Amino acid sequence: MTTTPDAPAHAHVLRTAYQKAVAEYWNNEKDPVNLSLGDVDGLYHHHYGLGEYDPSVLEGPEETRDARIIEELHRLESAQADVLLDHLGPIQPGDRLLDAGCGRGGSSIMANARFGCEVDGVSISQAQVDFANEQARKRGVDAKVRY
Template sequence: MDVDMSAAPASAAPSGLNAAVERYYDTTLDLYEDLWGEHVHHGYWDPGEAPGAEGADRRAATDRLVRELVAFAGIGAGAHVLDVGCGIGGSALYLAGSLGCTVDGVTLSAAQVERARQKARDAGLDGRARFHQADALRTGYPDECFDAIWALESLMHIADRAAFFAEALRLLRPGGVLAIATWAVREGELSAEEDALVKQILRHQVMPSFSSLPQHERLAAAAGFERVAAVDWTAAVANSWDPAFALVPRVEGPRAMRELARDRGVDVLGFFYAGPLMLKGFETGAMTYGAVRAVKPQPEAEPAARP
């Protein structure tokens, strides 16, 4: 089913959180792309592997994470996919190019939409990878129009996660799959020091809260999904915050920080704080990372009529 976004209802005015997320990614788009290329997310390594010098294997590691999520969730070739929080189109272009999927990507950032559309045109995939500025909870798409919903490191920016799972269930066809990879927090109570660290990460990365992986599973089941499963990838992705891999330049001293904030806006500072905070979060065990998959139930077959 091909969905024409031009006919979809306009999204409501952005909330305060949505506006902050949009501003953050508009401000940092060139920083992320210059350092990390098309994938603005963690990398994935096998046990015993480590990042190459100067982030040399960043592309391979971030590509690997996309492939791991495809395999874990079971995204089928040729599927119609909604990419929630599509960024500049890295995942969407992989799904459209390597798997022959048709992908609709949505993001709050107008700058990301423009860049993703350009990248799709350059790759000759603009017929199968389309990008729109929209709130993931109010896209205007009709019921049951997607085979898969893909949310790679975007759910952390959505405050009402129960509403996200309900909307995903509405948009998926029966038998459709929800594929999530997300930053998470350890299940259970955190120490005061861990709680303070998590709050710093949330503030600098424009995120309202974190959920644990088991909480994500419970939310999916409560929304009506079945065959819900999660996998903890913390050990596989933790190298992403190794300074040699993250490649986030150091900004030395408060004066340099003030000048940067004056030139680009205060939101850009979160980009530079992310690395050390996340590295500490993984080291302490307060922060985790994992994937969740869930399937929309098929309708029960009608009982056969008696002769």
């Protein structure tokens, strides 16, 4: 591959117009739903949820209704990641996982928390990679979880 010394690193990775468009989409993605849910405990996901929701979150004081719904939606999205991890088999602390299409990195952090293993997350979006590395650093797991 021919490279240009002064070009940013991603210029050598994103080669087609389609790849550039996908990267641009995710670089600019700041959906407050995804971010608010991740703010609950610092695990940021970009997927749906799994399981039955707890209808009791719709009861109670109006002032805290949104917070209860956000927490419940976040519980369900993390439950989905848990099901994925359930299927990975007996991962050991010395193992190393690849989280391909890692988004903001929540599943990688969960994998490391559960198994103690190393995780390499890969995203087409540099903004997501930077965000996820910052989360790993904040949690003190950046020696084992890298994006």
